[in-house]
Amino acid sequence: MVFVSLVASHSDVDLETVARLSAGASEVASGALDGTGPVSGAVVLATCNRYEVYAEARSEEDIEATRSTVISEIAELSGLDEQVVSSALTTLTGKDAVNHLFAVGAGLDSAVIGEREIAGQVRRALIEAQESGTASGPLVRLFQTASRTAKDVGSRTALGGRGLSIVSVALDLAEDLRDDAWAEKNVVVFGTGAYAGATMSLLQQRHAGNVFVYSNSGRASAFVATRGGTALTDETLADALRDADVVIGCSGGDHKLTAGDLAETGRGDAPLVAIDLALTRDFDVSLEELEHVDVVTLESVRMAAPAEQAAALEEAREIVLTAADEFAAEQRERSADAAIVALRKHTQRVLETEVERVRAQHGCTAAAEEVEFAMRRMMRQLLHEPTVRARELAAQGRSDEVETALSNLFGISTADVAAANKKAPRQKPQAAPAPAPAAMPDDAVHARHRTA
Structure with missing residues (x-):
């Protein structure tokens, strides 16, 4: 999964071009999603001086295809030539797209630095995308975090106290x-x-x-x-x-x-x-x-807007950069969670196959239960270290190494990881499985079965 944003704002193009691009803005996100293409989610942010589309590409290989898909939709709805649309839009990907949205939401990229209206517009863009069904889970988290960051800038810096818009x-x-x-x-x-x-x-x-x-x-x-x-x-x-x-x-x-x-x-x-x-x-x-x-x-407003104090602006930018770094780290951890889920599913299938063999051979006996208990305990022990290492590598931005290792050692493909990513619940960093407890003495095991 990769974030891709296509941006046209007052700082890059004239407002007439921004206005022309915005024609049919509400339909661009749904038009870019056909269920089989490279785009798995999209949110459109259209204001009086900017037009931005945030899309989720399925993989890094799909970035260019995602950009082309969005440009084609904008061109069709606006009536502009695709080349005109392409030249008017700046493309940002990954962390650059995250940094930009956080700065926009905090009013750091506005004609009036620190303005208040843009934070509400970012929230409304997400709400509209959710109502139309175009906001994927990662995009929802991205925009929600941008809104929280805007609140932090407003409450922790002098920008929020000026009330300018x-x-x-x-x-x-x-x-x-x-x-x-x-x-x-x-x-x-x-x-x-x-x-x-x-x-x-x-x-x-x-x-x-x-x-x-x-x-x-x-x-x-x-x-x-x-x-x-x-x-x-x-x-x-x-x-x-x-x-x-x-x-x-x-x-x-x-x-x-x-x-x-x-x-x-x-x-x-x-x-x-x-x-x-x-x-x-x-x-x-x-x-x-x-x-x-x-x-x-x-x-006129842009030219008349007062310059912000350097200290307040620098403090606001630091808040935005820190929030973007933390969001990126969280996204990397999520990619590790998906890989871990894929590995657990793989080992669970192997385990269940062996458990069925034991049950078929020994039936529902105490001996069969003891073997099953030992096998499950061993599996937890074996998965503990890979889980910890996968999260460590993800935090270092090395998730691709985790997926490569899974593919080479277990035959788990990137498609398996992607499927797990859609279903994997968010896991806290400290939630890695703990080492299995020491084995119970044989007498204690037999006692457990006798009292069951």
């Missing part, structure tokens, strides 16, 4: 452009998704009193029922836009607000701040050409 920086920019108090502003919010929810929460913290919400999907009424504000309809939207001081785009819908739309409301040249937080842009570029409209985009 993409939305908060955008609202700060709006305050710089128009210094009126939020209580005096009329605000129109487009969308009812996660960013719209975060926006409503921050507007409440800033005591915004006149907030209106519009959704072309008709969910505005249900949205404001739990978050406050006033729901808008197609009939009331124009009046709200005419009186608006700030409009905030969080929907990424098909219709973009244009300069012509504003003109039709009759608002004239009244000053307006338009904050566009949607990846696919809610506001048409024609708004940027209006002198009385100030447009704040995700790129």
Whole structure:
């Protein structure tokens, strides 16, 4: 099993490309899983400034096939050429993929370093994958550990205390452009998704009193029922836009607000701040050409985000790297568990064959029971040292040597180990079988059988 991540984010490609890749994002994971291909699990993380697919390849030999499968699905759903998709995505494997996800979840790879929203988006990506049945066991553990790491960074470093987010920086920019108090502003919010929810929460913290919400999907009424504000309809939207001081785009819908739309409301040249937080842009570029409209985009937020203190950032990165190392060690131990289970199954089959021969020859006699007891005790003793050594080698990253030894000495194939890996329960490192107790005296053995 190998983790493979394909990444396109604000730091590597333009946001328009990220948006185009994200088309059909919810269907990529299920499309990549056909039950027989190289991909055994997938989770998609799509946010306002990144698009990332985390897949589980069945083996290292399947990495390239996994990458090709995912790229083909993205190309088909987005309508982009496969070569365009391939060039836009950076491929990370193994520990590099783990490190990246942990850093992303902790907000260390965000436009606003230490932002809070991304941790929730990582959790939701996993939940959606679990609901659709595309999240394999290793991917579930990977994303759950990323979420715990994000909590550690938030609670143990200064990054968590600043409370910065993409939305908060955008609202700060709006305050710089128009210094009126939020209580005096009329605000129109487009969308009812996660960013719209975060926006409503921050507007409440800033005591915004006149907030209106519009959704072309008709969910505005249900949205404001739990978050406050006033729901808008197609009939009331124009009046709200005419009186608006700030409009905030969080929907990424098909219709973009244009300069012509504003003109039709009759608002004239009244000053307006338009904050566009949607990846696919809610506001048409024609708004940027209006002198009385100030447009704040995700790129504006990225450039305006304050630099973090070096000490806090270094501490956060250390937490992320330590968590990634511990996760990698745990994964290596899991591979040893699978090999141990495969070895135990092999020896158990041999043991049961011999036990049946004894029973067939001697029946259910005390002598037969004594022989069976001795054989099982000997098997435990024989397996103890290989179990300990297998875990030691796995901790050193030498699981392949364990599998090679099993193949050469017992004829146990990598397919047998892989099958055991699917069924093997997680075993704690200290749970290795203890050496068998010293043999009971013969009199004690006979006494046990006589009293049974």
